[in-house]
Amino acid sequence: MSWAPKNKIVVPVDFSGESESAIRTALEMVEDPANVQLIHVLFPLDVISPGVVWGEVSEESREEAVKESFDKFLSEWNISGVSVNICFGDPGLEIAEFAEKINADLIVIPSHGYHGMKRFTLGSVAERVIRHANCSVLVLRRSDAD
Amino acid sequence: MLKKRLKTLCSVLVLIVVTGGLTGSLAGTFTQDKAPESSNQDPEKSVEKVENEDAKTEEGAWKRFNDRIDGYFKKINDGIKLVLFYEVFGKEEKTVETDGAATNLEDVRKLLDKLKETGIDTVETDLTLTLPYGTFKNLSKKERKDKLKKMVIDFRKEFNKGSRAFTIAINTKDKSKNVTTLKGKRNGVPAAVLWLVLGSIFFTFRMGFINFRGFRHAVMVTAGKYDNPDDEGEVSHFQALSAALSATVGLGNIAGVAVAISIGGPGATVWMIVAGFLGMSSKFTECMLGQKFREVRPDGQVMGGAMFYLSRGLKQVGLGPLGFILAIVFAILCVGGSLAGGNAFQVNQSLGALKVAIPDLKGYEWIYGLIMTGLVGVVIIGGIKRIASTAEKIVPAMCGIYVLAGMAIILKNYDKIGDAIQTILESALTPAAGYGAFFGVLALGFQRAAFSNEAGVGSAAIAHSAAKTEYPVREGIVALLEPFIDTIVICTMTALVIVITGAYQNPEYASHIFGDEGAALTSKAMDAEIPNFKYLLSVAVILFAFSTMISWSYYGERCWVYLFGDQSSLSYKILFLIFVFLGSIVSAKQVLGFGDIMILAMAVPNILGVIFLTNMVKRDLDDYWAKYKSGEIKPFQKKS
Numbered sequence: 001m002s003w004a005p006k007n008k009i010v011v012p013v014d015f016s017g018e019s020e021s022a023i024r025t026a027l028e029m030v031e032d033p034a035n036v037q038l039i040h041v042l043f044p045l046d047v048i049s050p051g052v053v054w055g056e057v058s059e060e061s062r063e064e065a066v067k068e069s070f071d072k073f074l075s076e077w078n079i080s081g082v083s084v085n086i087c088f089g090d091p092g093l094e095i096a097e098f099a100e101k102i103n104a105d106l107i108v109i110p111s112h113g114y115h116g117m118k119r120f121t122l123g124s125v126a127e128r129v130i131r132h133a134n135c136s137v138l139v140l141r142r143s144d145a146d
Numbered sequence: 147m148l149k150k151r152l153k154t155l156c157s158v159l160v161l162i163v164v165t166g167g168l169t170g171s172l173a174g175t176f177t178q179d180k181a182p183e184s185s186n187q188d189p190e191k192s193v194e195k196v197e198n199e200d201a202k203t204e205e206g207a208w209k210r211f212n213d214r215i216d217g218y219f220k221k222i223n224d225g226i227k228l229v230l231f232y233e234v235f236g237k238e239e240k241t242v243e244t245d246g247a248a249t250n251l252e253d254v255r256k257l258l259d260k261l262k263e264t265g266i267d268t269v270e271t272d273l274t275l276t277l278p279y280g281t282f283k284n285l286s287k288k289e290r291k292d293k294l295k296k297m298v299i300d301f302r303k304e305f306n307k308g309s310r311a312f313t314i315a316i317n318t319k320d321k322s323k324n325v326t327t328l329k330g331k332r333n334g335v336p337a338a339v340l341w342l343v344l345g346s347i348f349f350t351f352r353m354g355f356i357n358f359r360g361f362r363h364a365v366m367v368t369a370g371k372y373d374n375p376d377d378e379g380e381v382s383h384f385q386a387l388s389a390a391l392s393a394t395v396g397l398g399n400i401a402g403v404a405v406a407i408s409i410g411g412p413g414a415t416v417w418m419i420v421a422g423f424l425g426m427s428s429k430f431t432e433c434m435l436g437q438k439f440r441e442v443r444p445d446g447q448v449m450g451g452a453m454f455y456l457s458r459g460l461k462q463v464g465l466g467p468l469g470f471i472l473a474i475v476f477a478i479l480c481v482g483g484s485l486a487g488g489n490a491f492q493v494n495q496s497l498g499a500l501k502v503a504i505p506d507l508k509g510y511e512w513i514y515g516l517i518m519t520g521l522v523g524v525v526i527i528g529g530i531k532r533i534a535s536t537a538e539k540i541v542p543a544m545c546g547i548y549v550l551a552g553m554a555i556i557l558k559n560y561d562k563i564g565d566a567i568q569t570i571l572e573s574a575l576t577p578a579a580g581y582g583a584f585f586g587v588l589a590l591g592f593q594r595a596a597f598s599n600e601a602g603v604g605s606a607a608i609a610h611s612a613a614k615t616e617y618p619v620r621e622g623i624v625a626l627l628e629p630f631i632d633t634i635v636i637c638t639m640t641a642l643v644i645v646i647t648g649a650y651q652n653p654e655y656a657s658h659i660f661g662d663e664g665a666a667l668t669s670k671a672m673d674a675e676i677p678n679f680k681y682l683l684s685v686a687v688i689l690f691a692f693s694t695m696i697s698w699s700y701y702g703e704r705c706w707v708y709l710f711g712d713q714s715s716l717s718y719k720i721l722f723l724i725f726v727f728l729g730s731i732v733s734a735k736q737v738l739g740f741g742d743i744m745i746l747a748m749a750v751p752n753i754l755g756v757i758f759l760t761n762m763v764k765r766d767l768d769d770y771w772a773k774y775k776s777g778e779i780k781p782f783q784k785k786s
Contacts, residue, residue: 015444042445043712047531048700050389050612051380051447053538065446090713 006030008104012095012125013038015069018110020077022140026108033081039098040066040084041091059088092128100134107137212731219736226743230750233334240266241329247281248326254301257328264330271330274313275301279321299653335589338746342602343592345753346424349431352760353767357426360623363774367624371781379614380448383624386613389697390433390606390625392538393488394632395545396694398598400687401495401664403640405738408650408659408667410590412566413574415641417591422633425601426626431756431763434622435459436607437615438766450611451701452604452748453477453708456755463758472751476604477705479748481718483605484705485725487597487741488698493518493729494737496684496691498658499665502673503684515730519723521692526699526719534696541693544686545636551682552639555675559646566646597745598637599629604752605745608701617779619770622763640668647671662734695726 009026013019026036042062051057063086070084087094099107111126130137242260244253254275261273282290297314317323350357366372373382381389406414432452439458440450453473460469497514501507507514525534556563574587600606606625613621644650649671650659658667665687673680699722706718729737756763773779 040444043715045529046700046703046715047529047534048526048696048703049380049447050386050609050700052531053535053696054385054389055381055612057380057447062445062447066444069444 006035006105008035008037008102008106010037010039010095010099010102010104010107012091012107012109012129013040013070013073015040015073016110018140019073020079022108022110023077023079023082025138025140026106027079027082029106029108033079034083036082037098037102037104038070038082038084039087039095040070041087041089041094042066044088090128091125093132095125095129096132096134104135106135107133108140109137110140212733215728215731216733216736219732219740223736223739223743226747227739230338230743230747231336234337234340237332237334238266238271239329239331240264241327243325243327245325247277247324248275248328249277249281249297251300253326254328257326261328261330266330266332271332272313274315274329274331276315276317276327276329278324278326279317280324281316295657299656333586333589335585336593336746338750339589339593339596341753342596342746342749343421343424343588345602345749345757346421346428348757349760350424350427352764353427353430355427356430356623356767357423357626360430360626361630364623364627366781367620368627372620372779373614374616374782375614377614377616378442378446380446380612381614383613383615383621386610386621387624387627388538388542389612390609390628391631392541392693393609393697393701394598394600394606394628394694395541395636396598396690397492397495397665397687398487398594399632399636400548400640400668400690401491401498402594402597403637404644404650404664404667404671405662406590406594407641407644408664410587411573412570412641412645412650413572413587414591414594415570415638415645416574417588418595418637418641419634421592421595422599422601422629422637425595425599425629425633428602428753428756429599429606429629430622430626431760432602432604432607432622432752433610433625434618434763434766435756435759436611437613437618437621438762440611448612449704449708451608451704452480452752452755453705454611455607455759456751459759459762460755463762465758468758469755472755474709476748476751476755477708479744479751480605480705481702481709482744483603483741483748484698484702485722486737486743487745488702489695489722489725490729490732490737491741492691492694492698493726494732494734495663495665496687497730498663498734499669499680499687500684502666502669503680511730512727515727518692518695518730519726522695522699522726523719523723525696526703526722527716537689537696538693540689544689547682548686549636549639551672551676551679552643555643555672556639556646558675562646566642570641570645593742593746595629595633595637596749597742599632600745601629602749602753603745604748604756605698605701608704609697617766617770619766622767643675644668644671647675649674662738 006029009030011019011022011026013023023036023038027033030036042059045052045057045059045062047053049057066086067084074080074082074084085098087098095107095109098104107129109126109129111124126137126139130139240261242257242264244257244260248254248257257275258273282293285293294314298312301312301314317327367383368387370382370384403418406418432455435455436450436452439455440448441454442448453476456476457469457473460466460472493515497507497511500514501511521533524530596602606628610621610625613624615621644667649655649667655667655670657663658670669680669683669687672683699719702722703715703718707715710717770779
């Protein structure tokens with residue numbers, strides 16, 4: 001991977017502080033902020049939740065809510081000009097597939113640095129992205145990770 | 147997306163159908179008579195052991211397969227029971243014996259007199275008559291079974307006018323011993339039930355009888371007077387209550403109550419109602435906390451429930467490590483509860499009621515198991531939303547029909563109402579055998595009420611946390627209606643029908659009474675009063691079971707996801723489907739036991755954690771109540 005400016009960078013966002021630093025890192029690598037493609041992956045709709053059975057929760061309403069969350073998140077951190085994408089499915093797979101689809105040069109992903117039991121049970125989205133991605137992946141270590 | 151889901155569902159179903167089909171074909175070949183009545187009469191399984199010996203040669207693989215699974219359930223049950231169901235007080239046991247086989251009434255009468263001399267009261271105790279191994283050895287298996295059944299009915303008529311269990315067993319442990327023993331045993335109060343009772347009393351006092359003073363406000367909020375559509379959350383107050391009710395109104399209301407009355411006597415009704423009333427306070431406290439400590443995700447969906455308030459809430463009061471442990475324990479038990487009480491029990495008991503309407507189903511229970519597995523699978527894995535919504539929305543209508551039918555039966559027997567109420571009150575307040583038995587009946591009433599309305603168990607907080615509201619207290623107040631509707635209205639209706647019709651002491655229903663087949667008992671009792679009601683009840687019962695299973699699968703899945711992460715959801719759903727099938731083939735006694743244990747066990751970490759959070763709840767409640775009383779909180783009005 002060369003350090004020359006990138007055409008397209010994918011940044012998975014889970015609305016945590018780590019996501020913000022990943023976006024900042026990506027922004028430093030591109031000339032046009034529109035080349036930073038943010039993505040949030042939602043798990044498929046659970047049809048047995050009260051919101052679906054009794055209320056009006058649907059894939060559309062969730063998508064709408066995530067868009068609002070993106071607006072709030074980006075304005076809170078004063079980030080503008082980036083592109084926002086929403087997908088449904090397994091996060092690791094979807095991120096890799098999305099990067100391939102848009103011909104991205106790089107995926108910048110924060111690692112939560114879970115260890116022990118939590119790592120075993122929750123696994124790591126970063127790990128799955130590395131396994132499935134066709135392009136380079138930059139994993140940012142958390143400053144407090146050991 | 148849908149295609150992918152259907153593909154997954156198909157592969158799961160094929161897996162279950164293949165296993166089910168294999169065992170099923172064995173059933174078709176070998177099954178003659180599943181779950182012999184007489185085996186249920188024996189807590190020590192001695193009779194069953196004799197049956198099993200025959201089964202090896204006569205009935206073969208299917209029966210052995212069933213027995214083995216039943217055996218595993220029993221082992222798990224006994225293990226957990228040892229700790230949680232340790233009987234705290236009131237337990238008493240005495241045994242007397244006589245030479246030879248005491249098979250006639252006169253011999254047993256003598257034994258009973260002997261038992262009385264030991265000081266134990268024989269009116270309120272469970273009696274077990276154990277005959278020597280050689281008894282009836284020259285009879286064929288079928289004759290022996292008929293003989294034992296007849297003996298139970300005769301002996302019950304003679305010695306046991308009330309409702310205590312009378313069991314006949316054959317001693318297979320010591321084959322050389324030629325004596326008959328008569329054991330009298332009075333059950334004590336299980337530790338977990340005592341914990342639940344004390345918890346609900348504490349919450350009622352600590353919250354200043356919110357169950358009483360909050361009732362009117364609860365009705366108003368549920369009616370939608372305070373609904374603000376812009377509040378954060380997924381559903382309205384009414385919808386959240388409906389979702390939680392669909393989990394609680396199930397076979398517990400029909401089967402559980404009938405079981406309580408048949409083994410504890412009519413007096414259990416009173417304690418069930420008291421438990422329902424006190425449970426309203428527990429429910430308020432836990433559902434308020436569910437709202438307060440919920441997590442709203444970026445997509446607007448809500449995650450909440452006991453695991454969240456235990457971990458987050460206790461952290462806030464400086465008990466982080468305890469909260470972490472309690473949340474994990476709760477989540478594990480809730481997964482167990484969802485598989486047992488929220489699943490296998492529902493399948494098992496609804497099957498019991500269906501068998502009353504379609505007796506030919508006997509021996510082909512696995513077919514029902516497969517159909518249910520398929521239907522639940524289509525919803526929880528296939529993601530077919532419409533089936534879940536339709537079933538859940540028919541349930542309130544079914545509740546209405548059930549309550550109306552109950553009222554019709556009560557009115558039809560209006561001349562017996564006075565006597566029935568007198569019997570209920572007398573047997574609740576003045577049990578013949580003093581305090582020990584008094585607490586026994588009380589414990590039974592509370593246990594069945596908790597199983598049905600889930601107050602203190604912590605599960606409903608998962609559903610209530612989805613409600614849109616500005617004030618967590620308000621959702622707690624809505625939740626207190628749940629034990630009222632579930633226990634004080636619906637359970638009481640079943641109880642009155644069982645008492646007024648006398649079904650709980652009708653010798654004809656002995657096999658249902660001793661086999662813990664509560665739904666079958668209720669079905670027969672109602673059918674005798676309203677001809678052909680058993681068909682309608684079967685439909686209602688299947689719908690209750692189905693909607694309860696769907697709702698509980700959500701509870702279980704939330705806890706599973708809490709433990710193992712979002713991506714693990716499918717593995718839970720597959721496990722859930724396996725238990726749907728198991729529920730159709732395991733005996734009612736073991737399934738009820740397993741369900742009871744898991745659901746009551748959830749109350750242990752839940753109530754413990756909630757106690758530490760009561761000060762916080764009380765503060766918020768006082769604050770809300772003051773605003774409500776002063777008129778600061780007004781019904782919601784749309785801005786024009």
